[in-house]
Amino acid sequence: MRDIKTVGIVGTGVIGAGWAARFLARGVDIIATDPSPGAEAAMRETIELAFPAMQKLSLAPFGERGTFSFTTSLEEVAMTADFIQENVPDNEALKCKVMGQIAEHAPADVILASSSSGLLPSVIQAACRHPERLLIGHPFNPVYLLPLVEVMGGDKTSEDAIAHATAFYDSMGMQPLRVRSEIEGYISDRLQEALWREALHMVAEGVATTGEIDDAVIYGPGLRWAIMGTCLTFHLAGGEQGMRHMLEHFGPALELPWTKLKAPELTEELIDRMVEGTQAQADGRSIRDLERLRNDCLVGIMQVLKQNQTSAGTTIARDEARRYTARGHARWQAGDAVAAPLKLYECTVAPEWVDYNGHMSESCFLQAFGDASDALFRYVGIDEDYRAAGHSLFTVETHLNYLAEARVGEPLTFTTQLLGLDAKRVHLFHSMHHGTTGDLLCTTEQMLLHVDTGAERTAPMTGPVFDALSAVWAAHAALPAPEQKGRVMDVPGQVS
Numbered sequence: 001m002r003d004i005k006t007v008g009i010v011g012t013g014v015i016g017a018g019w020a021a022r023f024l025a026r027g028v029d030i031i032a033t034d035p036s037p038g039a040e041a042a043m044r045e046t047i048e049l050a051f052p053a054m055q056k057l058s059l060a061p062f063g064e065r066g067t068f069s070f071t072t073s074l075e076e077v078a079m080t081a082d083f084i085q086e087n088v089p090d091n092e093a094l095k096c097k098v099m100g101q102i103a104e105h106a107p108a109d110v111i112l113a114s115s116s117s118g119l120l121p122s123v124i125q126a127a128c129r130h131p132e133r134l135l136i137g138h139p140f141n142p143v144y145l146l147p148l149v150e151v152m153g154g155d156k157t158s159e160d161a162i163a164h165a166t167a168f169y170d171s172m173g174m175q176p177l178r179v180r181s182e183i184e185g186y187i188s189d190r191l192q193e194a195l196w197r198e199a200l201h202m203v204a205e206g207v208a209t210t211g212e213i214d215d216a217v218i219y220g221p222g223l224r225w226a227i228m229g230t231c232l233t234f235h236l237a238g239g240e241q242g243m244r245h246m247l248e249h250f251g252p253a254l255e256l257p258w259t260k261l262k263a264p265e266l267t268e269e270l271i272d273r274m275v276e277g278t279q280a281q282a283d284g285r286s287i288r289d290l291e292r293l294r295n296d297c298l299v300g301i302m303q304v305l306k307q308n309q310t311s312a313g314t315t316i317a318r319d320e321a322r323r324y325t326a327r328g329h330a331r332w333q334a335g336d337a338v339a340a341p342l343k344l345y346e347c348t349v350a351p352e353w354v355d356y357n358g359h360m361s362e363s364c365f366l367q368a369f370g371d372a373s374d375a376l377f378r379y380v381g382i383d384e385d386y387r388a389a390g391h392s393l394f395t396v397e398t399h400l401n402y403l404a405e406a407r408v409g410e411p412l413t414f415t416t417q418l419l420g421l422d423a424k425r426v427h428l429f430h431s432m433h434h435g436t437t438g439d440l441l442c443t444t445e446q447m448l449l450h451v452d453t454g455a456e457r458t459a460p461m462t463g464p465v466f467d468a469l470s471a472v473w474a475a476h477a478a479l480p481a482p483e484q485k486g487r488v489m490d491v492p493g494q495v496s
């Protein structure tokens with residue numbers, strides 16, 4: 001299978017556009033096709049909505065975006081792309097036809113992945129030339145934020161194609177889940193569908209409204225699912241004895257008619273109840289409004305998961321680490337000359353960083369300085385491995401001096417100067433400049449302590465990290481002290 005520089009996106013609706021955003025952000029070129037009028041404009045709109053959310057999710061800088069092109073020719077996509085992600089509606093006959101056409105023109109070493117939500121790859125590949133490269137790559141909406149992708153092959157799919165697709169999705173910051181047996185609905189939709197069918201039954205029977213059903217999820221089990229899923233959550237439901245007690249306790253309920261599972265008939269009345277119910281819940285908010293709300297909350301949830309090094313948070317941390325490395329984030333090596341001051345970080349004022357005056361909010365200055373500190377940490381070798389080994393730097397004091405405003409979209413550059421160093425303390429100073437005018441916008445002075453996170457106390461630094469910081473200190477010790485160093489606030493004569 002070939003290296004993947006260009007991905008072909010066939011069908012550019014909700015899922016196709018979501019895939020495109022994820023790939024473009026990671027420098028992969030896209031060639032897309034969709035026969036529907038206005039498809040290209042709608043796709044571009046989704047991509048633009050996706051970027052702020054992706055950037056908010058992670059501090060790690062994205063490299064240069066991939067290039068984007070759109071064509072009306074499916075044949076051109078098939079002949080150009082190194083990997084094809086098909087996202088046409090989930091209709092078996094249509095999938096077989098479109099995949100058959102793609103397979104006709106795509107070189108044999110190009111993987112054909114379908115985003116299908118439940119169809120069998122053995123059926124789709126039956127009509128394809130070189131069926132061994134066809135598989136399912138089933139993502140979740142929004143594809144640019146949610147990491148899960150189920151990878152499943154059919155009778156004829158080769159292990160090589162599965163391995164290549166898995167590695168590619170992993171490199172795109174996803175969490176590939178191999179579905180080992182070929183089953184309809186895969187793992188995730190089989191679970192989702194069970195819940196969905198129960199919801200439809202309850203609405204059809206007039207037992208609950210769509211709003212009540214959603215409340216039953218969002219205030220309770222839904223909050224737990226992101227952390228531990230269903231099985232491990234129920235392990236906790238059994239108290240000290242865990243799952244065994246849980247099954248003894250609730251096992252008999254499995255005999256009771258608590259679920260229906262077979263879907264109810266989709267009558268006009270049921271459709272109306274579902275539509276009217278969800279419209280009432282939306283309460284005048286557009287789909288785009290709700291997408292923004294969903295994205296903001298997903299970002300917050302996943303960031304907490306990352307801090308706790310669990311579930312989807314670990315996928316995001318892995319993706320970030322890879323992006324830092326890919327950007328060739330400067331890392332000091334023994335013998336390297338050190339710039340005085342260091343210039344390790346730059347960024348752009350994000351839309352969500354500005355306040356009602358259109359200026360960057362106070363707290364976001366600190367956030368940007370935090371990112372600049374992260375760049376210094378990486379430079380001296382404080383990375384995921386270092387933290388996993390039980391060491392970190394904790395900030396114990398911060399002074400900020402706000403000098404000028406920054407507006408949305410403006411470029412920012414940072415300089416970093418060490419003001420002092422010993423085995424347990426790093427005294428540092430960052431200056432934030434306007435990237436175009438060079439104006440000084442804000443400074444921060446910080447004291448950080450080196451900590452043994454296991455023992456929860458300060459501990460001396462040793463080894464390569466201390467060597468790197470010592471090299472920085474050697475280069476910075478003779479720099480003039482910044483004007484803002486050690487500044488105190490005072491209204492003269494009022495506080496002694």
Ligand SMILES: NC(=O)c1ccc[n+]([C@@H]2O[C@H](COP(=O)([O-])OP(=O)(O)OC[C@H]3O[C@@H](n4cnc5c(N)ncnc54)[C@H](O)[C@@H]3O)[C@@H](O)[C@H]2O)c1
Pocket residue numbers: 010011012013014015016033034035036039074086087088089090091098115116117118138139140141
């Ligand atoms: N929406 C979800 O939450 C979700 C989640 C995971 C997987 N999926 C799967 O992703 C696929 C796409 O779903 P969606 O929600 O994006 O649907 P969608 O209706 O938003 O988009 C489908 C797109 O395919 C286009 N299309 C139709 N025929 C085509 C053809 N011959 N060639 C190229 N494009 C064609 C349509 O014009 C449309 O833009 C389906 O297989 C679906 O099961 C959907």
